[in-house]
Amino acid sequence: xxxxxxxxxxxxxxxxxxxxxxxxxxxxxxxxxxxxxxxxxxxxxxxxxxxxxxxxxxxxxxxxxxxxxxxxxxxxxxxxxxxxxxxxxxxxxxxxxxxxxxxxxxxxxxxxxxxxxxxxxxxxxxxxxxxxxxxxxxxxxxxxxxxxxxxxxxxxxxxxxxxxxxxxxxxxxxxxxxxx
Amino acid sequence: xxxxxxxxxxxxxxxxxxxxxxxxxxxxxxxxxxxxxxxxxxxxxxxxxxxxxxxxxxxxxxxxxxxxxxxxxxxxxxxxxxxxxxxxxxxxxxxxxxxxxxxxxxxxxxxxxxxxxxxxxxxxxxxxxxxxxxxxxxxxxxxxxxxxxxxxxxxxxxxxxxxxxxxxxxxxxxxxxxxxxxxxxxxxxxxxxxxxxxxxxxxxxxxxxxxxxxxxxxxxxxxxxxxxxxxxxxxxxxxxxxxxxxxxxxxxxxxxxxxxxxxxxxxxxxxxxxxxxxxxxxxxxxxxxxxxxxxxxxxxxxxxxxxxxxxxxxxxxxxxxxxxxxxxxxxxxxxxxxxxxxxxxxxxxxxxxxxxxxxxxxxxxxxxxxxxxxxxxxxxxxxxxxxxxxxxxxxxxxxxxxxxxxxxxxxxxxxxxxxxxxxxxxxxxxxxxxxxxxxxxxxxxxxxxxxxxxxxxxxxxxxxxxxxxxxxxxxxxxxxxxxxxxxxxxxxxxxxxxxxxxxxxxxxxxxxxxxxxxxxxxxxxxxxxxxxxxxxxxxxxxxxxxxxxxxxxxxxxxxxxxxxxxxxxxxxxxxxxxxxxxxxxxxxxxxxxxxxxxxxxxxxxxxxxxxxxxxxxxxxxxxxxxxxxxxxxxxxxxxxxxxx
Numbered sequence: 170x171x172x173x174x175x176x177x178x179x180x181x182x183x184x185x186x187x188x189x190x191x192x193x194x195x196x197x198x199x200x201x202x203x204x205x206x207x208x209x210x211x212x213x214x215x216x217x218x219x220x221x222x223x224x225x226x227x228x229x230x231x232x233x234x235x236x237x238x239x240x241x242x243x244x245x246x247x248x249x250x251x252x253x254x255x256x257x258x259x260x261x262x263x264x265x266x267x268x269x270x271x272x273x274x275x276x277x278x279x280x281x282x283x284x285x286x287x288x289x290x291x292x293x294x295x296x297x298x299x300x301x302x303x304x305x306x307x308x309x310x311x312x313x314x315x316x317x318x319x320x321x322x323x324x325x326x327x328x329x330x331x332x333x334x335x336x337x338x339x340x341x342x343x344x345x346x347x348x349x
Numbered sequence: 350x351x352x353x354x355x356x357x358x359x360x361x362x363x364x365x366x367x368x369x370x371x372x373x374x375x376x377x378x379x380x381x382x383x384x385x386x387x388x389x390x391x392x393x394x395x396x397x398x399x400x401x402x403x404x405x406x407x408x409x410x411x412x413x414x415x416x417x418x419x420x421x422x423x424x425x426x427x428x429x430x431x432x433x434x435x436x437x438x439x440x441x442x443x444x445x446x447x448x449x450x451x452x453x454x455x456x457x458x459x460x461x462x463x464x465x466x467x468x469x470x471x472x473x474x475x476x477x478x479x480x481x482x483x484x485x486x487x488x489x490x491x492x493x494x495x496x497x498x499x500x501x502x503x504x505x506x507x508x509x510x511x512x513x514x515x516x517x518x519x520x521x522x523x524x525x526x527x528x529x530x531x532x533x534x535x536x537x538x539x540x541x542x543x544x545x546x547x548x549x550x551x552x553x554x555x556x557x558x559x560x561x562x563x564x565x566x567x568x569x570x571x572x573x574x575x576x577x578x579x580x581x582x583x584x585x586x587x588x589x590x591x592x593x594x595x596x597x598x599x600x601x602x603x604x605x606x607x608x609x610x611x612x613x614x615x616x617x618x619x620x621x622x623x624x625x626x627x628x629x630x631x632x633x634x635x636x637x638x639x640x641x642x643x644x645x646x647x648x649x650x651x652x653x654x655x656x657x658x659x660x661x662x663x664x665x666x667x668x669x670x671x672x673x674x675x676x677x678x679x680x681x682x683x684x685x686x687x688x689x690x691x692x693x694x695x696x697x698x699x700x701x702x703x704x705x706x707x708x709x710x711x712x713x714x715x716x717x718x719x720x721x722x723x724x725x726x727x728x729x730x731x732x733x734x735x736x737x738x739x740x741x742x743x744x745x746x747x748x749x750x751x752x753x754x755x756x757x758x759x760x761x762x763x764x765x766x767x768x769x770x771x772x773x774x775x776x777x778x779x780x781x782x783x784x785x786x787x788x789x790x791x792x793x794x795x796x797x798x799x800x801x802x803x804x805x806x807x808x809x810x811x812x813x814x815x816x817x818x819x820x821x822x823x824x825x826x827x828x829x830x831x832x833x834x835x836x837x838x839x840x841x842x843x844x845x846x847x848x849x850x851x852x853x854x855x856x857x858x859x860x861x862x863x864x865x866x867x868x869x870x871x872x873x874x875x876x877x878x879x880x881x882x883x884x885x886x887x888x889x890x891x892x893x894x895x896x897x898x899x900x901x902x903x904x905x906x907x908x909x910x911x912x913x914x915x916x917x918x919x920x921x922x923x924x925x926x927x928x929x930x931x932x933x934x935x936x937x938x939x940x941x942x943x944x945x946x947x948x949x950x951x952x953x954x955x956x957x958x959x960x961x962x963x964x965x966x967x968x969x970x971x972x973x974x975x976x977x978x979x980x981x982x983x984x985x986x987x988x989x990x991x992x993x
Contacts, residue, residue, distance in 0.1 A: 192425065192429075199418055207414075208412070212410055221414065225417070232428075306401075332363075338398050338401055339366075345401075
């Protein structure tokens with residue numbers, strides 16, 4: 170029988186401390202993974218205040234949630250990221266999203282110019298997509314989920330997930346081409 | 350003209366998007382992969398699609414804000430304290446105390462015989478109900494929605510000139526309305542349906558009024574026109590604020606023959622328009638509840654249309670790709686070819702469908718045969734020219750020796766076909782790019798003028814670069830002026846098929862703003878800076894009417910800034926440029942700031958510029974917040990109605 174390596178034991182111990190509501194251990198996890206959770210939430214919700222709420226929700230519930238985590242230290246970032254994505258989706262589903270950039274019609278953004286002033290960033294273009302399209306695009310392109318997983322997360326069919334992705338890409342391309 | 354035209358030219362955007370996600374090996378083996386390997390244009394689109402993902406992944410997202418941890422620590426401590434509180438257990442002496450559910454025995458063993466009989470009987474009944482449910486479950490194509498609402502027609506295949514009864518089970522947000530409106534668009538015969546780039550934004554006609562029935566549903570009768578083929582419909586409230594559709598799609602009705610049999614003409618018309626509205630053929634066939642190619646195949650198996658427009662032949666991939674031939678598409682093509690090619694005369698529809706079918710099984714030489722025959726036998730058909738151009742594009746991709754000499758002799762035929770059918774859609778067609786690459790300057794000028802006429806006002810509204818504005822013809826400038834004279838009001842009897850009809854007024858005002866902006870641009874290039882400024886002001890006025898939280902507009906403000914710089918008003922130019930600030934996220938405006946620095950030269954003041962950006966963003970945010978409060982309260986009212 171091989172002994173468990175030391176970092177793995179340290180990691181397990183830290184999770185046990187988190188389970189026991191040890192705020193110092195939770196703080197250590199926040200220092201290490203807070204950015205990852207916040208960024209995933211910010212991308213999906215598109216709102217700083219929503220991303221903060223999601224991050225808070227994830228870490229407040231972490232002492233209970235880590236009981237269900239049976240993986241290794243290496244798989245923890247992926248696990249917590251998934252938790253963050255699910256929490257962000259719940260936030261979106263609850264209609265609690267606070268959009269910080271106003272949405273404008275696609276057509277009005279198609280005024281093409283040859284000037285650098287009009288260059289739109291991918292983030293601004295993403296902000297102009299509907300929540301449905303944006304979420305599928307980000308889950309696929311940034312979070313790396315496949316359509317079956319996205320379908321399961323959003324409660325839609327796989328085909329619907331594919332269509333949303335195509336539409337998101339078409340609109341993004343139109344927006345960016347319109348501004349470049 | 351038709352979606353089929355796009356599919357014979359290049360793969361649809363959806364196919365390219367799907368291709369972009371495929372593993373490399375599968376991608377190279379796919380049909381789209383083989384096309385992309387040879388076609389620069391499609392490769393460029395695939396690159397753009399992949400770049401969208403790359404750019405999103407590469408874009409920096411800000412880190413955790415300061416103070417978040419203290420907020421979390423407080424909340425987590427409170428939660429931990431709640432968890433640690435001892436749970437109150439009722440005293441055993443209390444009169445109402447009973448054992449907790451978990452402590453109560455839940456099952457007696459052995460189960461008494463009478464109970465066993467009851468369980469057995471229950472299982473038999475459940476099994477019988479399951480079998481009935483499976484048998485009664487609707488199969489095949491249904492004309493009903495499966496969501497919150499439902500629309501049914503009787504008869505399901507109405508006769509042109511006849512009457513159709515419509516019954517609508519309303520969605521929660523349309524419940525309780527005193528009347529509803531059935532809105533829709535009629536399909537024209539195949540080959541005549543106009544192409545609309547953004548067809549889902551089109552307006553529909555009021556087809557019938559639906560009145561409440563006793564059971565809460567709504568009913569109405571529709572008298573169909575004598576030339577009725579097919580239509581797509583939605584239901585809206587009486588003012589058009591909210592439309593209900595069949596999920597992502599519109600409900601569809603396809604005419605039948607007086608005998609009740611399916612009508613080929615109607616199905617062909619439906620195939621063309623439904624696929625167009627439903628965002629490309631691929632998406633339409635995978636997800637729409639009405640699969641027209643499937644009906645065509647089932648009822649008219651000897652007609653090529655059903656086979657030509659199908660995208661799902663159950664083709665094996667990877668190691669089993671050699672089975673493709675036996676999986677109907679190629680074999681079916683061969684049998685149709687053997688039957689149809691010897692016929693002395695064929696209608697344009699079959700010829701065009703064979704072109705599409707040949708492309709779908711990747712037989713360019715076969716597509717060429719049929720496209721040339723279509724051009725020869727039916728030069729009046731609007732599909733003849735684009736089909737022929739697609740064939741020549743394929744020749745181009747092979748890059749044979751003396752390519753230009755083999756393409757040029759086709760231009761007189763292009764000209765003949767255009768004259769025979771001037772309604773042909775040149776947009777998205779390969780015609781102009783072939784002319785651009787191989788024709789002499791006079792032919793190029795002739796086709797560009799034709800193209801400009803066909804593009805209409807939609808194109809003129811969105812020109813933006815100096816070169817594009819300089820290239821506008823007098824007739825196009827007239828189109829712009831015509832846009833200014835339009836009154837932005839709701840047209841009687843017209844409704845949006847998707848979304849709210851009030852958006853139409855916003856679109857009209859935005860179009861006016863775009864037209865005025867382009868006229869300002871023309872004035873600026875013509876040296877009339879003051880005239881340009883006046884037009885810019887008017888353009889921004891239209892935009893403010895169209896959009897509540899208007900936050901500056903890169904197009905018009907840029908022209909305004911250029912005009913002001915020409916007049917020596919650098920402070921005004923800076924103000925105009927800074928107005929666009931909310932358009933860019935904070936921290937992502939460096940390119941924008943660099944451009945302003947270049948434009949303003951020595952007059953650029955970094956401190957003043959940053960202050961102006963911050964102030965504009967704050968004003969916009971305040972407006973957006975108050976708009977959100979209003980939207981939320983309206984949404985709450987809507988949700989309350991749904992709950993009721």
